[in-house]
Amino acid sequence: xxxxxxxxxxMILRQLAEDLARAKxxxxxxxAKHNEDDVDVDDKEExxxxxxxxxxxxxxxxxHNLRIGLASDTxxxxxxxxxxxKMSPTEIERANNTGPLFKPATDPDFLQVKKQISQDFRExxxxxxxxxxxxxxxxxxxxxxxxxxxNIPDHNDPYRIEWxxxxxxxxxxxxxxxxKIPPLxxxxxxxxxxxxxxxxxxxxxxxxxxxxxxxSIILEHAISAELNIPKKDLPFYxxxxxxxxxxxxxxxxxxxxMLFRELQFSKVGVIQESVAATFGAGISSxxxxxxxxxxxxxxxxxxxxxVVDSRVYLPYGGDDITLTLANLLELSQFPYKELNLSYxxxxxxxxxxxxxxxxxxxxxxxxxxxxxxxxxxxRSARKYSFKTFDEVMLxxxxxxxxxxxxxxxxxxxxxxxxDRSGDIxxxxxxxxxxxxxxxxxxxxxxxxxxxxxxxxQQQQQISTSTPRAATKSNSLAHLQDETPTxxxxxxxxxxxxxxxxANLSAAAASLTAATGVGGALGGNAATRAAAGPSLxxxxxxxxxxxxxxxxxxxxxxxxxxxxxxxxxxxRGKRMYENIILVGGGAANIPAFNRLxxxxxxxxxGWSTGSVTVMPTPRDMDPTLLVWKGxxxxxxxxxxxxxxxxxxxxxxxGSRCLQYKCLFLY
Numbered sequence: 092x093x094x095x096x097x098x099x100x101x102m103i104l105r106q107l108a109e110d111l112a113r114a115k116x117x118x119x120x121x122x123a124k125h126n127e128d129d130v131d132v133d134d135k136e137e138x139x140x141x142x143x144x145x146x147x148x149x150x151x152x153x154x155h156n157l158r159i160g161l162a163s164d165t166x167x168x169x170x171x172x173x174x175x176x177k178m179s180p181t182e183i184e185r186a187n188n189t190g191p192l193f194k195p196a197t198d199p200d201f202l203q204v205k206k207q208i209s210q211d212f213r214e215x216x217x218x219x220x221x222x223x224x225x226x227x228x229x230x231x232x233x234x235x236x237x238x239x240x241x242n243i244p245d246h247n248d249p250y251r252i253e254w255x256x257x258x259x260x261x262x263x264x265x266x267x268x269x270x271k272i273p274p275l276x277x278x279x280x281x282x283x284x285x286x287x288x289x290x291x292x293x294x295x296x297x298x299x300x301x302x303x304x305x306x307s308i309i310l311e312h313a314i315s316a317e318l319n320i321p322k323k324d325l326p327f328y329x330x331x332x333x334x335x336x337x338x339x340x341x342x343x344x345x346x347x348x349m350l351f352r353e354l355q356f357s358k359v360g361v362i363q364e365s366v367a368a369t370f371g372a373g374i375s376s377x378x379x380x381x382x383x384x385x386x387x388x389x390x391x392x393x394x395x396x397x398v399v400d401s402r403v404y405l406p407y408g409g410d411d412i413t414l415t416l417a418n419l420l421e422l423s424q425f426p427y428k429e430l431n432l433s434y435x436x437x438x439x440x441x442x443x444x445x446x447x448x449x450x451x452x453x454x455x456x457x458x459x460x461x462x463x464x465x466x467x468x469x470r471s472a473r474k475y476s477f478k479t480f481d482e483v484m485l486x487x488x489x490x491x492x493x494x495x496x497x498x499x500x501x502x503x504x505x506x507x508x509x510d511r512s513g514d515i516x517x518x519x520x521x522x523x524x525x526x527x528x529x530x531x532x533x534x535x536x537x538x539x540x541x542x543x544x545x546x547x548q549q550q551q552q553i554s555t556s557t558p559r560a561a562t563k564s565n566s567l568a569h570l571q572d573e574t575p576t577x578x579x580x581x582x583x584x585x586x587x588x589x590x591x592x593a594n595l596s597a598a599a600a601s602l603t604a605a606t607g608v609g610g611a612l613g614g615n616a617a618t619r620a621a622a623g624p625s626l627x628x629x630x631x632x633x634x635x636x637x638x639x640x641x642x643x644x645x646x647x648x649x650x651x652x653x654x655x656x657x658x659x660x661x662r663g664k665r666m667y668e669n670i671i672l673v674g675g676g677a678a679n680i681p682a683f684n685r686l687x688x689x690x691x692x693x694x695x696g697w698s699t700g701s702v703t704v705m706p707t708p709r710d711m712d713p714t715l716l717v718w719k720g721x722x723x724x725x726x727x728x729x730x731x732x733x734x735x736x737x738x739x740x741x742x743x744g745s746r747c748l749q750y751k752c753l754f755l756y
Contacts, residue, residue: 144163147161148330149162149721149725150310150333153172153289155171156171157309157313164722170309170317172286172306173283177278177279201418209485216456224458231458231479231480232423232424235423238426240474242472245472248466254271254272254468255272260278264280266309274436285303288406289383290339290502291339293508299345299508310349311354314354325355325356328356329725335363335404336363336397336402336523337403337525344745347745356737359735360751364388364390365402368671370719370724371718371720371723372707375395377705379391380648380670380671381673383408383409383676384409385407386406389647389651391655391666399523399754401527401652401654401655402525402527403527403528403642405642405647407493412445412486412489413438414432416441420444420477426475448479450682451487452484455681456483458479459480461476494641498639522636527647645693646694669705671704671707672684672707672713688702733752
């Protein structure tokens with residue numbers, strides 16, 4: 092009589108209960124047998140745990156790197172998440188006309204923001220009583236103008252690069268070898284990155300199948316080449332997929348479908364990046380700041396669970412610091428005049444310069460003499476000497492002045508290949524929602540004038556041809572005007588809108604007026620809005636996911652923790668005292684943790700409590716902390732509740748995630 096009337100009667104939960112009962116019965120039989128044979132049960136459990144970890148592959152895909160390894164491994168293997176394809180003649184001609192990836196350093200917008208950063212830097216130096224020589228820049232310019240390179244013969248270059256030989260003409264090249272293909276090779280190749288800014292790369296791909304296939308090929312290559320596991324053995328392995336905190340549901344579904352159908356894993360589990368970071372750090376509560384190559388995510392973790400309203404996504408990372416540093420060095424007469432970041436070897440050179448010389452320690456900022464080796468295919472290495480002054484610190488400080496980054500068009504191609512996830516019952520968007528992200532969106536998106544103007548022109552063309560459709564799409568922007576002030580007899584009048592809803596609607600009205608973007612997934616948005624939609628539904632409908640949020644890092648951290656403080660002020664103070672910085676975009680910059688502490692404390696007020704950015708526990712590489720945490724998680728008993736079997740996925744698809752995640756999916 093109670094069949095399907097209780098949650099525990101759902102197939103997923105019934106299957107889990109049956110598996111647990113079967114495992115308990117099997118363990119009881121084995122324990123009885125071992126007791127008769129006088130075998131140490133603890134040793135047996137340790138062997139089982141070790142064997143179990145050796146059959147689980149932890150996968151952490153990123154915009155630049157893919158980290159993968161067995162859960163029993165100490166560290167993961169890191170390979171570039173890239174694939175190279177042989178180019179057609181048309182593509183070769185198009186590639187020859189491709190210029191540098193960044194705006195010139197003489198761009199007025201760049202110079203204006205640089206002036207703001209320089210002023211902030213000088214104020215910081217005065218605050219800490221650091222002396223700044225007035226002729227520092229002149230000294231740098233004078234030296235860099237007259238320096239000349241020194242040729243290094245190949246036999247004297249112990250670090251010469253072995254470029255990838257493509258004379259045999261392979262159709263595809265994967266990983267590190269793809270990055271070492273000479274740009275003028277015969278045949279020519281083009282590089283494709285399946286993930287960009289944390290989401291599927293819908294800019295460089297024209298087919299959903301092509302993108303998913305490329306990610307599958309890269310994963311299969313990594314598993315076979317790095318882990319020495321052939322594809323035919325993968326049905327005997329399980330996989331754990333690390334996903335973003337503000338994940339894209341369509342992307343998660345596609346990746347899981349690939350793991351089950353293409354790679355044929357027996358079981359797959361999902362864990363969020365911030366939660367995995369706390370497992371890796373060995374702490375239960377913290378504000379996790381994950382700065383990657385192309386995106387930054389911030390989340391507050393309380394007792395092992397992510398506070399949903401604290402999640403923030405920012406579309407910039409370490410690559411933007413590399414671009415900014417290149418521009419700053421160009422303004423200082425960087426001696427390597429042929430620098431072109433569209434070439435991978437020049438990009439790698441600038442990454443090396445950033446990792447060696449960039450710093451957030453103001454005590455080290457003075458005129459410094461550095462050198463580097465520039466290696467180009469078909470030519471011997473050259474040694475350059477150059478001087479720097481404040482460029483090495485202004486670049487990391489750009490995280491707090493993100494207008495210097497090229498944020499306008501980063502996400503403009505989102506949802507051109509993959510549709511935005513929606514609820515099939517009420518036709519509303521149902522991707523993860525965050526109060527912190529919504530607040531930052533309302534504050535900073537209207538300032539992106541260029542992007543809004545472009546979207547406005549597109550929407551005006553649509554509204555001119557179909558005025559009725561335009562009225563529907565703009566209905567939520569005028570929500571307050573459409574809400575009736577009186578009701579019919581027998582019907583209670585609607586409640587007055589809350590302050591939060593009114594503020595959001597006001598911000599959304601101006602945003603929608605500029606962009607023409609709004610409404611819900613279906614055509615009955617006005618009806619639902621007049622009936623009083625929730626703040627979450629309203630926010631998701633009004634937020635254009637193609638517009639990047641150019642919020643400074645310090646402001647985003649404060650906004651994230653503020654959402655926690657609304658519920659419990661003491662918990663918010665605890666978050667300020669337990670900030671951890673992970674990822675390769677900022678955590679490895681010397682003294683960046685102190686710089687972040689100062690910036691956050693300055694904006695939130697010194698009298699409201701201390702701010703502490705904790706060092707990475709046990710001196711672990713912060714770029715590997717998330718992967719390490721996921722490998723620790725799968726060895727815990729609670730991990731048994733997140734496994735999705737291939738049979739479950741075939742029957743229910745993404746609906747499994749509603750029962751098999753430790754977070755609200």
